[in-house]
Amino acid sequence: MEASSSSRARSMPLPMEGLHEAGPSPFVTKTFEMVDDPNTNHIVSWNKGGTSFVVWDPHSFSATILPLYFKHNNFSSFVRQLNTYGFRKIEAERWEFMNEGFLMGQRDLLKSIKRRTSSSSPPSLQHSQPDPGVELPQLREERNILMMEITRLRQEEQRARCYIQAMEQRINGAEKKQRHMMSFLRHAVENPSLLQQLLGQKKELDDAAVGQASLVKTESVENMSELEALALEMQGHGRQRTDGPERELDDEFWEELLMNDDSLEEDVANEKQTS
Known part of the structure; x- marks a missing residue:
């Protein structure tokens, strides 16, 4: 009788279990809601398999969507934030990003996406020299973003002059x-x-x-x-x-x-x- 009582006690869930587990960051949550909105699929949406998302129209994305979620319209800043949370640009010809924890219909995986900090790196890597193979693609990506912003500003200036x-x-x-x-x-x-x-x-x-x-x-x-x-x-x-x-x-x-x-x-x- 005592043995059965002790086994039932062990099988019952603890009431405080999971309450202190950290949830997803606001940036990741807002990005998921932004991509998951079907009304803006012509601007930003999931890919066909739901394993990544694509910004189809960076100009409209910066002008109309970013201010609604992040109170700014800087596309390059948004891309840098994605890099900070481990997102990778996987297509050279378009703005497509992926993260193993960022999947369509699986909001529960968002809590696995953490912000990368220098303290989370191994001690042997904290003071090591940057890898050119990693830094150069990121620099090219940021350069492309800046060129796109410059082109957009020049077009707006031309329209204003006309x-x-x-x-x-x-x-x-x-x-x-x-x-x-x-x-x-x-x-x-x-x-x-x-x-x-x-x-x-x-x-x-x-x-x-x-x-x-x-x-x-x-x-x-x-x-x-x-x-x-x-x-x-x-x-x-x-x-x-x-x-x-x-x-x-x-x-x-x-x-x-x-x-x-x-x-x-x-x-x-x-x-x-x-x-």
Whole structure:
């Protein structure tokens, strides 16, 4: 009876057993969650066998995924952390990494992945010279990472320059258009008869267009100011037209219009002298 009681006591699990066992590091856990997310498989995912993971798009990985898990967007820093935890880059043509304890669907193995420190190395190796066969591939890998970052930064700089150049062109165009409008308004204010004569020409154009109403296509000019519409119509490109392509209010148009304004002013002045 006593023997059976003692055997049952030995077979019962101890309540504190396993409570003090260290879990996986936060870096390894976050990396596993990041790779295991099916929504980002086009950026980072497991390989076909689930024995390694691949960063398919390093740029998107650095810009969108790393900040969510590690609060930074430095891909080279992430790769150095992988090396610290014993991950190895196994493909030269792509960013594929593996670790014996990092397998798809086996989260329980993550606790076996430990951070490598100098104190964990054998004493005979702590002060030994680095092995060129190990150091050179790592240096090449870090160089490739830096070159990729430099290329990305140059591309962003080029895009920024193109954007700034396009904005400068738009601003210059708007300023030119504003100057032409102000010049036209100044001519109109200084010569009230100019507008009357322009309105008369507009009426003549409208009357001439009535007879060809069946051939005229009405065009929408909702985004055009009344002054611009009047100016276009005075040049034969008003709200209604019979032929010819649509004409924009470019520099050549305004120069032609202002030259016509000057000729109209001369006509008005001559009429005053004769009267």
